[in-house]
Amino acid sequence: MSNLLELKVTIEIPKGSNIKYEYDRKTGQISVDRILYGSEVYPHNYGFIKEALDWDGDELDCLVVANQAFQPGVIVPVRILGMMGMVDSGETDNKLIGVIACDKRFENIRSLKDLGAHSLKEIKGFFETYKLLQNKKVVVKGFKELDSAIHEYKNCVSLMNQYGSLPKDEFIAKMKKMYPEKYME
Template sequence: MSGFSSEERAAPFTLEYRVFLKNEKGQYISPFHDIPIYADKDIFHMVVEVPRWSNAKMEIATKDPLNPIKQDVKKGKLRYVANLFPYKGYIWNYGAIPQVCARGEIIRVKVLGILAMIDEGETDWKVIAINVDDPDAANYNDINDVKRLKPGYLEATVDWFRRYKVPDGKPENEFAFNAEFKDKDFAVDIIKSTHDYWKALVTKKTDGKGISCYHHHVNLPAQYQQMWISGSITRKTDGISLEYKLILLHPTHLELLDAKVVAFQSFKFIELI
């Protein structure tokens, strides 16, 4: 989406690597707080984080000022998603929905449906959507359109999410509703409820558990300017329990956009572009 840009700091695949977002004035902004959830009526914004077919697990740094994009870390090591036959890395572009809590591209999407995955005992929602600029967007208005026009796409999504942690020695993930995708209205209700959690966070009506609400500043804070020059300071975001992701289904391929959110449950978005 025009008007927004991204700026990389430090080398990729390092603990110090970050991607900051800027608005049309060149001001640093938070992908978490400063980009409106709605682009138009029934149209949502989405921030792209992880390119399709790549393996590095990127996420919004919810505890860092300005919430830049960084590679996830576990036990001091950078995290990667394993190749899961017949797939290579992430089988979608991975990204985030702002204000429900990106490599930085911002797009507008139309929600079509949702899948409820159970991840270590928590609901991790996957929202299906399509880019409004896609030539076929007018043909997709609900989840049944995906089943009818793109047979196999939803099945591949369930298969990937069911097995992607197995190479790390973990069991297969399970799903609510018999792994069936719920419709558009159900999905929008879930998104709205999550947005309410975000509003409670920024108005200090709920405990953010260390999540940073620092946002929309013309310049980076002094400590961050020094941090990215020296590349010697790292920050942890462990302990965030809510995770929301957006998956994009392309007419010719699957795309997933990851979105780490701030609240009480987890969910992900899927878009047809």
């Protein structure tokens, strides 16, 4: 596989925000979904890849490491480093992780290891705790390198091409029958 993947990511949530925005594929709009229940804020910009449908029925998520906080709706070039495996309320909800590709400060960051152990612990810790006060269960399954992220991206592009026109609840019901291992209730 290639050792480089650069994607266009639409920002949903700026780093440092406690506002959970949600993209609606049907309307093409980003709206406020909720305010996080606790004192947590997103440690990095959080967005999605429009052409890729994840197992939770939403576009594939991507955490974008940058020095700046980008506004919702902005499209940024991102060099993908790897991914974090995650299960949210019984549904596979993996996150690609990358860095802003148009900032020279990040040109030498080419893998998750280059982010450093503390940064990865911070990301893991955020996702393990941000829904605690909602009494929702999130399980972080660990980090995987670029080849796994490329595989996930390609699978999710295929899902979007085949099932992107289905309503979210129909997509999830169909996927639960076809791929029960992706849904752990």
